[in-house]
Amino acid sequence: NMENLQQTSRNLLVCDQSSLRHRKCRLSQQVQQHHFNHQVSLLLPECGSAPPPLDAALRSFSSSYLLRKLPLHELLDTHFLQDAVYQGSVYGLSYRSRIDEDTCVALLPSGQLVLSLDKDVYERLGVEGKPSRFNQRANSRYVVTVNLTDSSMAPGGRGYQRLLTGLKSRVQLQTDFLLSHHPGGGEALKALLSRYDWTEHRPQVSSRLLTNLPCPTPLTSDLPSCDPHSFLEWLGAVEAEVSCDNESTSFLSTLVCPEPRAVLSRALRVRVSGLLLPQDVYRLIEELRRCWDGRGTASWAALTVQGFADSPVSWGSREHGFLKGGENFYSLLLCSDHSYWLCMGTGAHDGCPP
Amino acid sequence: MSVFMDLNLRPTAERSTLQSLLDTAAHLGYSAVAINYVFEPTSKKKQEIPKPTPTSELFDKLPTVQGRSRPIRVLNRLTIVASDASHFRPSAPEFRSFDLLAIHPTSEKLFHAACMTFDVDIICVTVTEKLPFFFKRAPVSGAVERGLVFELCYVPAIRDSTTRRYTIANAVCLLESCKGRNVILSSGAEKPLELRGPYDIANLGLLFGLSEGDAKEAVSSTCRSAVLHGETRKTASGTVYTKRLCTGPAHQACTDSTHQQEVTDPGSEAADEPAAKRARPAPAVTDSTAPAVTDSTAGQ
Numbered sequence: 167n168m169e170n171l172q173q174t175s176r177n178l179l180v181c182d183q184s185s186l187r188h189r190k191c192r193l194s195q196q197v198q199q200h201h202f203n204h205q206v207s208l209l210l211p212e213c214g215s216a217p218p219p220l221d222a223a224l225r226s227f228s229s230s231y232l233l234r235k236l237p238l239h240e241l242l243d244t245h246f247l248q249d250a251v252y253q254g255s256v257y258g259l260s261y262r263s264r265i266d267e268d269t270c271v272a273l274l275p276s277g278q279l280v281l282s283l284d285k286d287v288y289e290r291l292g293v294e295g296k297p298s299r300f301n302q303r304a305n306s307r308y309v310v311t312v313n314l315t316d317s318s319m320a321p322g323g324r325g326y327q328r329l330l331t332g333l334k335s336r337v338q339l340q341t342d343f344l345l346s347h348h349p350g351g352g353e354a355l356k357a358l359l360s361r362y363d364w365t366e367h368r369p370q371v372s373s374r375l376l377t378n379l380p381c382p383t384p385l386t387s388d389l390p391s392c393d394p395h396s397f398l399e400w401l402g403a404v405e406a407e408v409s410c411d412n413e414s415t416s417f418l419s420t421l422v423c424p425e426p427r428a429v430l431s432r433a434l435r436v437r438v439s440g441l442l443l444p445q446d447v448y449r450l451i452e453e454l455r456r457c458w459d460g461r462g463t464a465s466w467a468a469l470t471v472q473g474f475a476d477s478p479v480s481w482g483s484r485e486h487g488f489l490k491g492g493e494n495f496y497s498l499l500l501c502s503d504h505s506y507w508l509c510m511g512t513g514a515h516d517g518c519p520p
Numbered sequence: 521m522s523v524f525m526d527l528n529l530r531p532t533a534e535r536s537t538l539q540s541l542l543d544t545a546a547h548l549g550y551s552a553v554a555i556n557y558v559f560e561p562t563s564k565k566k567q568e569i570p571k572p573t574p575t576s577e578l579f580d581k582l583p584t585v586q587g588r589s590r591p592i593r594v595l596n597r598l599t600i601v602a603s604d605a606s607h608f609r610p611s612a613p614e615f616r617s618f619d620l621l622a623i624h625p626t627s628e629k630l631f632h633a634a635c636m637t638f639d640v641d642i643i644c645v646t647v648t649e650k651l652p653f654f655f656k657r658a659p660v661s662g663a664v665e666r667g668l669v670f671e672l673c674y675v676p677a678i679r680d681s682t683t684r685r686y687t688i689a690n691a692v693c694l695l696e697s698c699k700g701r702n703v704i705l706s707s708g709a710e711k712p713l714e715l716r717g718p719y720d721i722a723n724l725g726l727l728f729g730l731s732e733g734d735a736k737e738a739v740s741s742t743c744r745s746a747v748l749h750g751e752t753r754k755t756a757s758g759t760v761y762t763k764r765l766c767t768g769p770a771h772q773a774c775t776d777s778t779h780q781q782e783v784t785d786p787g788s789e790a791a792d793e794p795a796a797k798r799a800r801p802a803p804a805v806t807d808s809t810a811p812a813v814t815d816s817t818a819g820q
Contacts, residue, residue, distance in 0.1 A: 171726060262587060266521040267551070267740070284522055302733040303701070306522055306741050342589075489732060490719065514732070 175490045175514040181394045185505040186455055193498075193508060194448060196520055199481045200496065201274055202259050202474045203442040206450065207405055209468040213434040214375065223453040227369040230346040230441035231355060232261060234363040237340045238271060239333035241279060242314070244321045245357035251277050251314050254350050257443060261342040265476040266488040269339060272478045275348070277315035282478040282485075283308050287339070291332040300487040300515040309478065309485060344441045369440030379430045380410055380423040392424035394509050400424055401468055401497060405435070447471055451498065458502045469498040480516055487515025494519075521736060523551035524718035525743035527597060527620065527642070528673060528706035531555050531578075537711065539579055542592065544712035546583035552593040552747070554620055556708075559600050561607040569614040572596035595619040595747065599644060603627040608638060620750040622671065628653035635659035635668065641750045642704070644671045645694050647687040655697040664702045669746045670694055673708035674716070674724055691728035700734040704742050 184191050208224070210216065216224065240246065241258070250256045255275030263270045270282040281295070288295060288308040295310030318325040333339055344367075347354040352366065382392045382400060392400075403410050403421045410423045454467055473480060475492025486494055491513050499507040510519035526545055531538050538555070545553050555578070557570045575582075575594045582591035597620035600608055608623065615621060622642035625631040634643055636659055643663060646652065663670070672691050676683040695703065705725055709715045716724075718739045725735025 175732060262589065264587060266736075267523045268588060302521075302737050302741070304741070489736065490722075 177493070177514065178512045178516065178518055179394060179398070180510045180519045182508040182510070183506070184508075185503075186500075187504050192520075193451070193506065196481070196496070196508060196510065197448045197451065197471075198444045199520055200444055200471065200473060200494075201257055201479065202272065202477045203444060203447060203471050204474045205437060205439040205470075205472040206442055206447055207438075207470045207472075208434075208436045208450075208454075209401070209404060209470075210434045210436070211379075211381065211430050211464050211466065212432065213464060214432060216373070216434060216436055217457055220450075220453055220457060223450045224371055224436055224438055226449075227438055227440065227446045228346055228348065228351060228443050229369070230257075230344050230367045231352060231359060232365050232367055233343045233345060233358060235340050236343040236358070236362055237333070237338060238281075239330055239339075240358055240361075241271075241273060242321075242326065242330050242333070243357060246355075247314060247321065249357055250347050250350065250354045254354065255348045256354070257346045257348070257441065259344045259441065259474060259477060261344045263341055263476060264488070265478060265486065265492065269341065270476055270478045271339075271341060271343070273345075274479065274483065276483075277313055278483060279312045279314055280478045280483065281310040281312075283310060287337055290337045292336055293329050293332050298487065299485050299517075300489070311483065346441050346443055348443050348445050367440050369438045369442060371436065371438050373434060373436040376404070376433045376435060377431065379404065379433045380427050381430050381433075382424040383426055383428040391426060394507070396424040397499070397507075398497060398509055398511070401470065404433075405470060442471075451500070454500055455504060458504070465502045467500050469500065471496050471498075480512055481510075481519050484517035484519075486512070486517075489514040522740045522744045524549055524740050525552040525554075525747070526550045526706050526709075526715070526718075526739075527552075527554040527595070527704060527743055527746065528556045528671065528708045529553050530708060530710045531557070532710050535578065540712045541709060541715070542579060542594070543583045544715050546585050546592040548715060548717045549586050550592065550718060551585045551588065551590065552595065552743075554595040554597040554747075556597045556599055556622070557618075559598060561600070561602060569598070569612065571614065572598075572617055595750075597622060597642075599624055599642075601626065603630055605630055605633050616754065618750075620747065621753070626652055632656075632659045635663035635666075639753060640668065641746050641753070642669055642671050644673075645690055647673050647690055648676045648683045649686055651690050651693060655694055657697050660694075660697040664698060667702075667745065667749045669702045669704050669742055669749075670698060671704050671706055672728065673706055674721060675708040675710075675714045678714055678716075688727060695729040700730050702742060702745075703730065703734075703738050704746060705735075705738045706743075 182192070182196070184193070186193065256273055257275055258271070258273030260269070260271040265282060269284065269287055272280045274280065282298070283291065283295070285306050285308065288310070291310070293310050293312070295308045297305040298307035298309055301307055312319060312325070312329060317323070320326060345355055345358070352359065382397060399421060400410065400423050408419050408421060409416070410421050412420055412422045451469065454469070473494035475488060477486055480486040480494035486492070494512045494516060496508060496510040512519055529541055529545065542553065555572065557572060559569055579594070582594065584590065585592050596618045598615065598618040599622040601624040602608055603626040620642060621640045622644055623634045623638060623640045624644035625634050631653060634640060672687070672694070674687065677687040705721050707715055721739050722735040725738050726732065730738060
């Protein structure tokens, strides 16, 4: 079985090619379904600074709130349900919990509460769930999915009581929790914020000017000059600031920019990180599109959105796990003619992106 | 998957080294470690089985595991290096103070006896020299059925290139017989620099012939089942256990120092180990704030 050593962990890459002008363009669904976004990175070629409307869009991502030591039964609190879950969309993710070691919790905007529990906790909680898809031999991880907007989970209902008793008395789960609400923001969450230690997190924006950047050319989405894998390798190298020169004296990296290539005199890389809402990400994409309606200096832009490595879900409610890495990301190559290339990638313990 | 564990940390005479070893283990992401006291009885003179120093005396402060909010859990383990069955008396009262019992057999006869009959949790595999015997399928399957685990240490492979060859060769030999089940990878480290992170050790498992999932289990879930197997030894097949009853403010100090996290349910986990010690349905769980003697009756 020495041949196995040459293989890397399985990963999945789904590529979609279409145009924003196309009637059946699925970009909006694909972006909105990726609920938990940790970082958005934008690469603008031949740009020294972001145009003002784009800059404004980058700086207007919603804040998120980190609650310390939140007992999970509070997510079933009636005021929280009324103000946040039933109105608009609430995004919640447990913080500093590892999906392959601990209990992880996610609250999806659809009102679904996803609990990824290890065997001991699951057996004590007493609520029905399914074994994780990525269990090896014995079932060591279970996923409990509960729809808080369902009639059986209405406060006072049987399902609600069972989960509440489980979380309050049988297994007192408590974790740091990241919360965000659209469109209400902090106001909708004040039921919980008033009772627990919290801090507000404004998404951090940082930018960096890159010079003399080799880049594959031409980058258009209808005539791809390089295949998606090579393009993503190059884009990843740019994001990670790994040199693509492949000098004979350097042993650190043998990555190369795909041929044919050109050298950009300058490019701007802007990064936003935090708990970012998909609505804000889509607004950024729309703003990028509007930039080209006015002027056409650049012919393309690349946007990469990284998900959380320890989130229980990747797209929609597809289960996400962590074997050697927890990547769930997508890269969007947007061209001036409004056509695009969307590459969605996940790792070994993941379902297929939409 | 469960939390990462390293079940073989070797204490040296210096307490500060052990403290920094523990700090490094917590920093690397191990949630539980076991301090391994090695006992090599010889027939020449009667030796005493070492007593484990209580954790509270050894360490001033238990470091928090990196990325989580719990402190690291420290267990005590005894390894008996023996070639003869007479050296091992399973009912010796000294064994009760250890959470884990391991045996390092140096002869085929003892290996067979250890796999089939001995009341231990871990069987150590020689990694520093040529295997003194071959692994036969029968005792290995017998051990797997009873819930025992086989341990491979990686620190000798770091220290020396000759032992590295032996480690890989012996590991491949073991894995041919046991098909990747019930194997744990642990360090055997004496110094902090010898420790490696759990994901790196899972990658090392690939070299030995484990699959990716099995290799990750070798540092997490399989270690957990070894620890639970150790708990069942103390608790009459995992269904009954007693706890000292304390009242008043002193009761926190009375709780067993090895049960630092919430006391888990030994009964249900005894059913984890493949076909070992079929336990009745889980007894009620107690946590450290409810001093009581639990007994096994109906499930929760």
